[in-house]
Amino acid sequence: MMAVAPVSISKDLVTALERAAWRAHPNEACALLLGHQSAACMEISQVAITENVTQADPQLTFEVDPTMHILLQKAARVGGPAIVGVWHSHPCGKAIPSEADKARSIEPGWIWLISADAPDGMTHAAFRAGEDDARQFCQVPLLMNDS
Numbered sequence: 001m002m003a004v005a006p007v008s009i010s011k012d013l014v015t016a017l018e019r020a021a022w023r024a025h026p027n028e029a030c031a032l033l034l035g036h037q038s039a040a041c042m043e044i045s046q047v048a049i050t051e052n053v054t055q056a057d058p059q060l061t062f063e064v065d066p067t068m069h070i071l072l073q074k075a076a077r078v079g080g081p082a083i084v085g086v087w088h089s090h091p092c093g094k095a096i097p098s099e100a101d102k103a104r105s106i107e108p109g110w111i112w113l114i115s116a117d118a119p120d121g122m123t124h125a126a127f128r129a130g131e132d133d134a135r136q137f138c139q140v141p142l143l144m145n146d147s
């Protein structure tokens with residue numbers, strides 16, 4: 001049941017992510033997702049947009065800023081919102097995890113939100129990394145709510 005629990009995010013946060021994707025184009029943009037698991041769904045309450053600090057080709061992959069990641073982990077330990085996943089854009093691709101994404105998914109249960117910047121508009125999709133094998137992604141419904 002956990003595997004198909006939807007992810008919910010406000011349209012305002014989606015707009016912020018879209019702006020970050022456009023700013024980074026043609027490179028991938030990225031963010032950490034903060035929120036909490038409620039009975040019905042995984043609620044994304046904040047997005048922490050970071051630089052894409054990958055040492056590889058930023059048009060093909062991403063790496064969130066590790067300094068931001070550590071700061072947010074520390075904040076979560078003292079009552080801040082939990083890091084529940086990661087977002088990134090695919091500037092010219094589809095909103096599905098690439099082979100590179102699968103290979104570097106190490107956090108069990110993380111939400112992977114992906115935005116694809118297609119010529120006819122941006123599409124968004126959510127996936128959950130497996131609890132036993134984080135490289136196994138399962139698509140979950142994405143609810144975009146008025147805030």
Ligand SMILES: [Zn+2]
Pocket residue numbers: 061088089090097098101
């Ligand atoms: Zn990707």
